[in-house]
Amino acid sequence: MIAINNLSYGYSKQKPLFEDLNLSQNNGNIIGLLGKNGAGKTTLLKLISGLLEIQKGELTVNGFEPFKRVPDFLSNIFFVSDDPFLPSLTIKAYLKVYGALYKNFDFEKMHKIIDAFELKADKKLKNMSFGQQKKFIIAFALSTNCSVLLLDEPTNGLDIPSKKIFRKVLVDFIEDDQLVIISTHQVKDVETLIDKIVHIENGRIVFEKDVFKITEKFQFKTVNTISGLLDVKYSEKCPGGYRVIIPVIENEETELDIELLFNAISNNVEINI
Incomplete structure (x- = not known):
């Protein structure tokens, strides 16, 4: 400990x-x-x-x-x-x-x-x-x-x-x-x-969360367009569309994308769990 x-x-x-x-x-x-x-x-x-x-x-x-x-x-x-x-x-x-x-x-x-x-x-x-x-x-x-x-x-x-x-x-x-x-x-x-x-x-801890709780609340996906998506927490342009962090919809959980989460936190995006 x-x-x-x-x-x-x-x-x-x-x-x-x-x-x-x-x-x-x-x-x-x-x-x-x-x-x-x-x-x-x-x-x-x-x-x-x-x-x-x-x-x-x-x-x-x-x-x-x-x-x-x-x-x-x-x-x-x-x-x-x-x-x-x-x-x-x-x-x-x-x-x-x-x-x-x-x-x-x-x-x-x-x-x-x-x-x-x-x-x-x-x-x-x-x-x-x-x-x-x-x-x-x-x-x-x-x-x-x-x-x-x-x-x-x-x-x-x-x-x-x-x-x-x-x-x-x-x-x-x-x-x-x-x-x-x-x-x-x-x-x-x-x-x-x-x-x-x-x-x-x-010099301070800005984020400290269990992976299970993160993926329980947020999805990490690649989409063709962000037009029409509600409550996009963070997005990045990528080949073929966008990588996004969005709230879980109808219990559809995804695997964690740590790189995307890291970039979101580094850009002062609040990921509230």
């Missing part, structure tokens, strides 16, 4: 990145953390993981203050950064050294995931491509069985087949009692995975 109360943090005292930020998330969710470049997504993940110290307010993860980085906290949280640092070890050696740091590490799960990603256990991590390194660290993160997983741009560097495998292993190997936060600009890569959206703009 993550609890943030009146958090303030900034790289400059003149212009705080976050000021009086509040957020509470329980385990059992996969959250999509969205926002423009510079909105503070990566900074927030680093604060949650204890890599940065809050300047004001309160932040606890599983009851611990992250920046104190006590062993019981560190053994139950894993942060996959956009550009992970990996030592000059083989996968096999890395697992032997670092797997022991996580009390619930599942070696059988790890081997299943690296097989799915077609990684070789005797290959040195430093000799792998960036995409292969990302696949490895994702596999390791899932195998720790930490209650909190933080994934910053996890699909960067993955080709199309690997993105498909990423989605499959996340569905297959995430446990029901874990809390997963995925920060990404590649929203199409994760829109079938997440069950909650948190959108940050200008």
Whole structure:
């Protein structure tokens, strides 16, 4: 569980990145953390993981203050950064050294995931491509069985087949009692995975809703024309017509289009649930 109360943090005292930020998330969710470049997504993940110290307010993860980085906290949280640092070890050696740091590490799960990603256990991590390194660290993160997983741009560097495998292993190997936060600009890569959206703009949370509640109230469709449509919340021109967000009509629900929703929120459209 993550609890943030009146958090303030900034790289400059003149212009705080976050000021009086509040957020509470329980385990059992996969959250999509969205926002423009510079909105503070990566900074927030680093604060949650204890890599940065809050300047004001309160932040606890599983009851611990992250920046104190006590062993019981560190053994139950894993942060996959956009550009992970990996030592000059083989996968096999890395697992032997670092797997022991996580009390619930599942070696059988790890081997299943690296097989799915077609990684070789005797290959040195430093000799792998960036995409292969990302696949490895994702596999390791899932195998720790930490209650909190933080994934910053996890699909960067993955080709199309690997993105498909990423989605499959996340569905297959995430446990029901874990809390997963995925920060990404590649929203199409994760829109079938997440069950909650948190959108940050200008250092504050401007949208925080369950996917089920969004699709229960709004449709995301492509139409030939918007002429005659009632109560169009947001529209974008596209080949063949328009992509639109409109209220659900006669219980006709559609799949969520995160990119369209993101653009609507970024354009200050109120999506009231």
